[in-house]
Amino acid sequence: MSEDPGVATASSGIAPGTASAQQPTVEDALALGLTRAEYELVCEKQDGAGGRAPNQVELAMYSLLWSEHCAYKHSKRLLRTLPTEGRYVVMGPGENAGAVDVGGGLVCAFKVESHNHPSAVEPFQGAATGVGGILRDIFAIGARPIAVLDSLRFGEPLDAPLGPGSGTRSRYLLDGAVAGIGHYGNSIGVPTVGGEVYFEGPYEQNCLVNAMALGLGEREKLVRSAAAGPGNTLVLFGARTGRDGIGGASVLASAELGEADEGKRPTVQVGDPFEEKKLLECSLELLERGLIVALQDLGAAGLTSSAAEMASKGEVGIDLDVAKVPLREGDMEPFEVMVSESQERMLCVVEPANVDAVMELCEKWEVNGSAIGTVTDTGRMRVFADRELVGNMPVRALVDDCPLYDLQPVKPSGPIYRPPVASLAADTSPRETLLALVGSPNIASRRPLFEQYDAVVQSRTVRRPEQADAAVLALDRDPHHTGDSHSTGDSPPAGEGPIPALAVSIDCNGRRVAADPYRGTIEAVLECASNLACVGAEPLGTTNNLNFGNPERPHVAWQLTESVRGLGDACRALEAPIVGGNVSLYNETSSGPIYPTPVIGMVGRLPDARCAGRLGFARAGDTIALVGPFAPSLAASELAKLRGDRLPDGLPDIDIGAVHAAQFAIRGAVRVGALSSAHDIAEGGLATALAECCLAGGLGADVRLPATGDGDPLADLFGEAPGGFLISGTPNGVSSLGRRTPVSVIGTVGGDSLHIGIGDLLLSVTLAELARAHGALAELFG
């Protein structure tokens, strides 16, 4: 990487007469997504006083690093208000993933990210590469990925009630996304253990595909991404670089989707899980052997963002030669190499003495490895094409000096969203209402989806989808320690001692956030924590993916501001700080923005997997009780949606402290095995939750709810609110919980039907009828 003395000064340094000498104009900058003012700032930054306009390579790099997706221009100031520190936090926001201490010298790394716009263009590859990207973030810090969860949003999938063909596109996206997630996760050997999917009109034109991953690593061996040590070598390893996703970050993620989607198809990245598996093993072995100084994965904006961010964190410079990058296609221009989003690539910093060993390891794992650059002390990012200097930028300007914008939030004066189309008449009987809810797309069994995912590879999964409110994973994949056995036939004694485990949940009801961004977001955080409580887990930390519309519109700015305020308040109250996350803005078309969707992922710990909670009724004769400060209301409920009600303006107040106390009590009771089952009440309300417990356990129930006088019995049956739990257990078990928190006994498990009496009303459905309704999504995957 010797500098050619013939190349001009440190300030300009671009050789004339090269392809990149063709000077881009401000029009080019605008086409790439920069504003006029941003372009002028870039010119100024490019060379202090005097200013020099950026060339093609430089402009491409600035346009990506200064895009919303990379720079968080509209959200960074807001995100700084979130709580990020806590007892268990080992690595907070700013690294590839966050990490929390889980005991035994181990940490759990986790994060959620989105791949929304690519999935709208090509759902299979968009979702697959979304999973690939989040997995790389996990092993980039030295943790081995142990689980994936997905959070999806599409338009209405059924043709009724909008008419024949209306659900076609949403079914196509759903099918592709689920297949893509399964393909990637299954092939790489990481179980997909949970997730959620919602179908709502506002997502019709803007689907959401968020992927969350967890990993386990040793606390002492975590690696950061800051490049260090001028003179050290930059090594790129993994797949070859092609033209995948060129311009992806600025073209797709910082602009609203328009009519011209077809033309964007060539920029979709294609993922190869087999390649990533090799890359994962290679990366972990490199770290295990102490061969690398820093590690970063290549995601949005490829080499540009990885190299620049490594340099920025380390406060160093980087010299990089695109001619050394292994290419898949001939004749790639320097700027293409710099912005390519080819998947399955990592960048590391290696001391020169270790470079040979690194290359050997790459060869062993059959991944391409190439020394492409050097760490310098210049504070500049210099891009060479062989000996020719084709780009020269101050690192600070690229990464840190991107302008940040304050949002201009204004609460909307009227409704933003069209009311949903009604599919249920207002006078439908409670019995038929329950069956309609249980069979509605947002509530029906997700089995046709999760059966496409391997949920058990790596042998940690203690609770699979639909067994409990949260996924549960044993920390030690070999809790019987057979690894040490050298005897020939004596099996070690089974299951001695507690088996510590992790629990994880991902949640967000976007419609309720739309009704009340502040309270709706608090509800999403509480939902996660309630799910964790039902399996006996204490929250350790939170990740979030903020999916919103165009933040330059005042009403979206208001949604975002209020949502982040709720997120912060809830995480502080629950002591579950944010350890990392992602923001996806501009999810909006001419028909309006998506529902504000702050997807929350939460990880918790339970001391003994043998006591992990279950959601299904377990035994005829068990007592059923309602626990928690549950104050149900039909406002913004699933029933309101089926009836075609417009969103209310605001949701009822939440007593976070009371919900937190109920979670604590439930968790304690689950941990000591006092309960047979525990289930958080969510969409569809109490009656739906009862149905879910019956279906999961294969047992009916006889329930009597107190008449609420002036209340609407339908609100009691189907109303929604945070803080309600359905538990079952022996009378002793239930009363032991009752000593810690108020419980209201409402019935008994047994029989082959669900009977709910309230006031004069008696609702009865058989398990068979419930099961038939619950299987509604199977027809979507014919």
Add this chain to the structure above:
Amino acid sequence: MLIRPKAGILDPQGEAVERALPALGFKGVENVHVGRLVELEVEDPTQVEAMCEKLLANPLVEDYEIHLLNGIG
């Protein structure tokens, strides 16, 4: 080389495509089968059959067809 499922063996991919085409307005389509294409450049074309037998196809359940696109012989 064109590699296709042997006749008589259920081809669910082919069936799915056969079902999908009429829904898009294409009538009168039957006997859809979905297989695999392998393209390669080889110095000695006489080896290709052995390649098919040994690796590129599974003769138990697949038939194959070899097409020499251009060549010296």
Add this chain to the structure above:
Amino acid sequence: MKFGVLQFPGSCDEVDALQAARRVGDAELLWHGQRDLRGADAIIVPGGFSYGDYLRAGAIARFAPIMESVIDFARDGGLVLGICNGFQVLCEARLLPGALLGNVNRRFTFRQVGLEVLNSGGSFTDGCALGERLSIPAKHSWGRYYADAETLAAMDRAGQLVLRYAAGENFNGSVHDIAGVSNERGNVFGLMPHPEHAIDELVGGSSDGLKIFESMRLTVEGARV
């Protein structure tokens, strides 16, 4: 006794198989690129996506250097267990008759399935009773077993049809609901479901899978009744 568990690029369940094997004996991983079986008494070809399932599942792994040794080992009567992708590799290597095709539902499917033991008392089902029902998870997209009618009839006569999916549980469309088969000699056995994921009630919901590994141990140690 010692199990050797093969490891190819793209194998996923090899460590799970290792753990399962270690419940009954010693076990170690055997790298695909070399030929030494390191004194293993039995070989396990594990599940996963060796070589990305490129071309056909198992088609490339079958030619790995380690497989040459495994083929010799099998020809000499050594015990070889192929699980899922391993079953596919053994069929491609012609150590087992038949082939695995794409699931009729054209999707990857993960489901806990009930299996019936059609032939017990063999090297892999020694601890099982005839007709016994085992609960074991299956997770695959290329699991539809196929062999022509003549082959099937011969296999049936020779007791090579070892496991079948219980009524209503055959989601991949395997002919005659076949879930697991052995070779004529009975020393090579392949099945699509994953016994290594059914060795523990806590994590597997069932420990029925352990019986297969136990049977192998009994066979190797000559402790057959």
